Amino acid sequence: MPSLEIALVPLLKDNYGYLLHEPRQGLTAIVDPSEAEPVLEAVSARGWRLTHVLNTHHHGDHCGGNMGLKAATGARVVGPAYDRDRIPAIDEAVDEASGFALGEARARVLFIPGHTRGHIAFWFEAAQALFCGDTLFSLGCGRMFEGDPVMMWGSLTKLRALPGETRVYCGHEYTEANARFALTVDPENQALRARSAAVKRLRDEGRPTIPSTLAEERAANPFLRADDPALAERLGLAGRPAHEVFGEIRRRKDQF
Numbered sequence: 001m002p003s004l005e006i007a008l009v010p011l012l013k014d015n016y017g018y019l020l021h022e023p024r025q026g027l028t029a030i031v032d033p034s035e036a037e038p039v040l041e042a043v044s045a046r047g048w049r050l051t052h053v054l055n056t057h058h059h060g061d062h063c064g065g066n067m068g069l070k071a072a073t074g075a076r077v078v079g080p081a082y083d084r085d086r087i088p089a090i091d092e093a094v095d096e097a098s099g100f101a102l103g104e105a106r107a108r109v110l111f112i113p114g115h116t117r118g119h120i121a122f123w124f125e126a127a128q129a130l131f132c133g134d135t136l137f138s139l140g141c142g143r144m145f146e147g148d149p150v151m152m153w154g155s156l157t158k159l160r161a162l163p164g165e166t167r168v169y170c171g172h173e174y175t176e177a178n179a180r181f182a183l184t185v186d187p188e189n190q191a192l193r194a195r196s197a198a199v200k201r202l203r204d205e206g207r208p209t210i211p212s213t214l215a216e217e218r219a220a221n222p223f224l225r226a227d228d229p230a231l232a233e234r235l236g237l238a239g240r241p242a243h244e245v246f247g248e249i250r251r252r253k254d255q256f
Contacts, residue, residue: 077089
């Protein structure tokens with residue numbers, strides 16, 4: 001029996017929430033619910049009972065469903081202690097020291113600020129699953145709304161260091177657009193070119209591009225490769241610190 005069953009739930013225009021079902025104790029969580037109704041429908045369709053809501057950060061498209069879900073199910077809302085004042089209906093504030101357990105499925109909580117000042121990720125090591133909100137996307141990363149390149153690069157390298165087989169469950173279906181940009185800064189990267197072609201096929205078929213794996217991201221995502229000397233040289237930043245190279249890639253993406 002798997003330690004964690006995972007189901008993707010499309011939300012809003014391009015958001016993803018994720019149902020996590022721990023079968024031994026019959027617990028079910030939703031990660032980053034922007035709205036309540038699609039989550040309730042997805043839980044009902046599987047015959048599960050929603051017991052927890054997990055938030056990676058305070059943005060409304062990641063926690064807008066908290067109040068409705070808590071009212072409908074009594075689910076316990078879990079979010080970052082670093083930002084608890086901005087998480088609606090929070091019951092349990094978690095941090096790197098506390099971690100989090102959904103029944104027998106234990107997660108490390110990783111503090112990954114930059115997109116917001118209190119952003120966290122949930123890494124279920126045994127299930128090889130990372131829920132990273134808007135810090136890391138497939139072939140991309142989040143905007144730095146409340147951080148700077150030093151902070152964001154530190155958060156990305158923390159995620160990059162996890163095992164390569166880790167599946168990356170991010171907050172949005174941005175991969176096709178991210179691939180188009182990535183090819184402008186790293187056009188000779190064969191892993192990126194192959195990933196871009198695979199992503200196009202998936203989207204042409206109406207299928208999600210998530211999850212990817214960290215091994216795929218390390219090979220193809222330019223935001224995780226800012227310390228690659230060849231990429232720095234290509235950007236005219238040979239010898240510059242990795243956070244500066246990262247900042248330039250992010251600046252170009254913001255203007256793309």
